[in-house]
Amino acid sequence: MSHIQLKGLQKKFGDTLVLSDVDLDIKHGEFCVFIGPSGCGKSTLLRIIAGLEAPTGGDLFIGETRVNDVLPAKRDIAMVFQSYALYPHMTVEENMAFGLRHLNLPAGEIEQRLATAAQALNLTNLLKRKPKELSGGQRQRVAIGRAIVRKPKVFLFDEPLSNLDAALRVKTRVEIAKLHHSLPDVSMIYVTHDQVEAMTLGDKIVLLRPLSGQDDLPSVAQVGHPLELYHHPANRFVAGFIGSPAMNFFEGTVRAINLSSVEVAVAGGELSASVEGAGLTEGAPVTLGIRPEHIQVGSGNLSGKVMHLEPLGEHTYLHLQTSLSPASLIAKTPREDVKLGETVAFTLPAHAMHLFDAKGDAHKRTAVQEATV
Numbered sequence: 001m002s003h004i005q006l007k008g009l010q011k012k013f014g015d016t017l018v019l020s021d022v023d024l025d026i027k028h029g030e031f032c033v034f035i036g037p038s039g040c041g042k043s044t045l046l047r048i049i050a051g052l053e054a055p056t057g058g059d060l061f062i063g064e065t066r067v068n069d070v071l072p073a074k075r076d077i078a079m080v081f082q083s084y085a086l087y088p089h090m091t092v093e094e095n096m097a098f099g100l101r102h103l104n105l106p107a108g109e110i111e112q113r114l115a116t117a118a119q120a121l122n123l124t125n126l127l128k129r130k131p132k133e134l135s136g137g138q139r140q141r142v143a144i145g146r147a148i149v150r151k152p153k154v155f156l157f158d159e160p161l162s163n164l165d166a167a168l169r170v171k172t173r174v175e176i177a178k179l180h181h182s183l184p185d186v187s188m189i190y191v192t193h194d195q196v197e198a199m200t201l202g203d204k205i206v207l208l209r210p211l212s213g214q215d216d217l218p219s220v221a222q223v224g225h226p227l228e229l230y231h232h233p234a235n236r237f238v239a240g241f242i243g244s245p246a247m248n249f250f251e252g253t254v255r256a257i258n259l260s261s262v263e264v265a266v267a268g269g270e271l272s273a274s275v276e277g278a279g280l281t282e283g284a285p286v287t288l289g290i291r292p293e294h295i296q297v298g299s300g301n302l303s304g305k306v307m308h309l310e311p312l313g314e315h316t317y318l319h320l321q322t323s324l325s326p327a328s329l330i331a332k333t334p335r336e337d338v339k340l341g342e343t344v345a346f347t348l349p350a351h352a353m354h355l356f357d358a359k360g361d362a363h364k365r366t367a368v369q370e371a372t373v
């Protein structure tokens with residue numbers, strides 16, 4: 001079984017705490033993505049799972065076995081890094097077979113594993129080439145192939161696409177997704193700082209936050225399906241990190257708590273959020289959040305002056321100057337007719353609003369229209 005469990009995992013480098021209280025359950029066959037801002041400990045966590053770094057606290061299990069003290073080579077794990085590290089004097093075939101030599105496998109078995117991996121990664125026609133005769137994307141596929149032929153229980157990827165150009169990234173991302181579907185018994189853990197990779201590849205996203213030293217929050221800000229993090233961010237950090245452009249936030253105080261909504265007074269206006277008000281009191285400080293794509297441009301009781309326009313073809317980002325505070329917000333609209341300097345009406349629909357308490361924790365939303373929101 002390739003079930004991976006982390007319990008209360010901690011990592012310090014000297015006196016610096018880098019990972020705190022990491023509890024994680026990665027199921028057999030799951031594709032799990034670690035994402036988070038630079039320096040939050042993604043690679044360190046991956047290296048701990050690989051056995052290249054020792055945790056300073058907590059337990060790590062692969063299957064039923066506690067592997068804290070098990071050598072990397074005995075963990076049945078393969079790792080693919082950002083740099084491909086192929087042997088330049090060997091062909092694709094030789095590079096891929098290299099790691100199998102010391103396993104004393106029969107020649108037929110090696111051949112069969114090579115053929116299967118080459119086919120899965122679209123490398124069959126390139127087997128006789130040397131790395132210098134390959135594109136970056138092809139080299140990265142060889143590096144993945146070299147890992148596949150070992151038939152590991154767990155695959156670890158550390159930003160494998162970050163050296164590729166935009167078009168190749170998209171292509172190779174699709175290859176990796178297909179690879180995952182063709183290897184249902186292999187668990188995959190993938191580190192990236194690219195949200196699109198995280199959202200499109202992951203069965204599960206683990207969003208890590210950098211530790212501030214001032215609070216004792218754990219490193220993991222939220223774990224869940226990509227759409228769960230998008231629609232139901234557990235706290236303000238997750239809400240601000242997932243989604244591009246980032247969510248707009250407004251500080252305010254609770255004015256009224258209704259059955260399934262909360263009215264909030266913000267500087268320059270009053271807004272409503274369809275959230276449960278349990279635990280809130282009138283006058284409590286809160287933060288409201290709305291994603292640019294959920295602002296309805298064209299009608300409504302609010303208005304904003306277009307200070308900047310970003311027309312991207314399928315949609316346009318409007319940077320609006322409003323009477324709310326903070327005054328500037330970003331709206332995403334399919335409209336192409338909006339002009340710079342124009343004043344547009346807009347609505348901040350209550351059902352699309354997120355509400356966070358003074359600690360930054362989200363209140364449960366009561367009217368999420370996931371298909372349309």
Ligand SMILES: Nc1ncnc2c1ncn2[C@@H]1O[C@H](COP(=O)(O)OP(=O)(O)OP(=O)(O)O)[C@@H](O)[C@H]1O
Pocket residue numbers: 013018036037038039040041042043044045193
């Ligand atoms: N060997 C080390 N000794 C001391 N500090 C380290 C060591 N390795 C990493 N760190 C520190 O630990 C923190 C986490 O590093 P890590 O590389 O895991 O972050 P990351 O989330 O993968 O970042 P990035 O997205 O920039 O690659 C950083 O502050 C880094 O400087």
